[in-house]
Amino acid sequence: MAPGIFPVANATVPFWRTELHEIDEHRSTPELPAEQDIVIIGAGFAGTTCAYYLTQDEFTVPSITVLEAREACSGATGRNGGHCRPDLHVGFENRKNVKGLDAANEVACFEVANLQAVKQLIRQERIECELEEVTSSNVYLDEKQALGAKDNLEEMLDLGCPTAMMVNYYGPDEAEKVSGVKGAKAATTFPAATLWPYKFITQLLSIVVDRGVNLQTNTPVTMVSSTADDEGFWTVTTPRGNIRAKKVVFATNGYTSGVLPEYKAIHPVRGTCSRIIAANPPAERSRIGSLVPYYAPKLADYQANRSDGSFVVGGAWTTCRFKHTNQWRDVVDDSQLVPAAEGYFNGYIERTFNGWEQAETTVDQVWTGIMGYTEDGEPHIGKVPSKEGLYICAGFNGHGMPLVLLCAKGLVKMMSDDCDFSQTGIPSLYETTPERLQATAVI
Ligand SMILES: Cc1cc2nc3c(=O)[nH]c(=O)nc-3n(C[C@H](O)[C@H](O)[C@H](O)COP(=O)(O)OP(=O)(O)OC[C@H]3O[C@@H](n4cnc5c(N)ncnc54)[C@H](O)[C@@H]3O)c2cc1C
Incomplete structure (x- = not known):
């Protein structure tokens, strides 16, 4: 794979990948489609749940391709601690001091709501991933x-x-x-809850593929055009060819700046x-x-x-x-x-x-x-500034399990209803903005 901020080959093997799902190296079609309504980059928790919410309404399913550089769920989601553990009080003080009481409460309550939503989704979709309330x-x-x-x-x-x-x-x-x-x-x-994260996400991805989403594993995106063309399409480049897409979702977490260079604020x-x-x-x-x-x-x-x-x-x-x-x-x-x-x-x-x-x-x-x-310890969610049609759901600071699901749900609401960020239910601190991209702080 290309050097730079991209997933590497031959990753260490986490315990969670000792039982592989049949979707692990799935390619829905032998070739990439030439044109899509939406391309999602990354098949981890964020990319999979964005695809899940985008296909909730069976009558208006857009054409979607998920491009994953390695195997399904081979990034942080398939390598984490298996916790969905909301932060009810640790990050609160700093947020309150820097951003105010309401912002701090909003984030803590969002984490609790995510735990609830994760458990609900797993039960509703009958996903077998050793979910345990602890x-x-x-x-x-x-x-x-x-x-x-x-x-x-x-x-x-x-x-x-x-x-x-x-x-x-x-x-x-x-x-x-x-x-x-x-x-x-x-x-x-x-x-809190414990679970087998790879089983959770690969089973959800399988549902999404059954709904018609085109999954292409082992297909790294090497570049996304810096502007849309005259018809409003972005060109997504991979070693297997290009896809023209009306909308692109960057669910690339730590690797985001490899394909979206202005996101150096995600390390x-x-x-x-x-x-x-x-x-x-x-x-x-x-x-x-x-x-x-x-x-x-x-x-x-x-x-x-x-x-x-x-x-x-x-x-x-x-x-x-x-x-x-x-x-x-x-x-x-x-x-x-x-x-x-x-x-x-x-x-x-x-x-x-x-x-x-x-x-x-x-x-x-x-x-x-x-x-x-x-840089500021909060994820980047929303519309990529100054790039109509590009969206981001990334930067979860090693703590994505009690954050990603409702971020993905809110982002999809933005994409589908063209609503304002403030109507998504996502904490205001998470909105990606030009100012936040300039921020420098301590990690
Ligand atoms: C060791 C470790 C322990 C952790 N423990 C916990 C924990 O216990 N609890 C918790 O809440 N969080 C934990 N986390 C963090 C948590 O796993 C993440 O916050 C969460 O999984 C993020 O999901 P994601 O989908 O954004 O990222 P990822 O799962 O990393 O998904 C991003 C995907 O994008 C793909 N991708 C990137 N660039 C490209 C490209 N150019 N082309 C195509 N595909 C690309 C990657 O291959 C990857 O599959 C841990 C993380 C690690 C690494």
């Missing part, structure tokens, strides 16, 4: 951070924030017992994840189904307990976040592990949880994946 936990090991979390939650309660009412807080006396994490100084718990960030098996688990298990241990600000892992008794654990940021930035920031190569993170997950369970010291764990698989981090 109690998730943020666990604080740093005393200062623990106190900060407590103050933040109390402030949220004083302000009447709806999502704060859904959070339980445990102080130093209870945190270790509730979470099972050694040395926990505080913990919060709240509703590819390489994350690490693993699957861990315990040969000798204790008889009495931790009650927490999923959790994030925070060791210090910006240093955390994340963990989902699977029904087969294994753990999916990701992060390893303590080994590389500040010391080895070049190994993860602006990196698109998920065919390699992050060198500084190699070996991190060995003994993770034993050193993290009370009662698991003799668990005899082995790290079954380690993989990497490319996330899309934005």
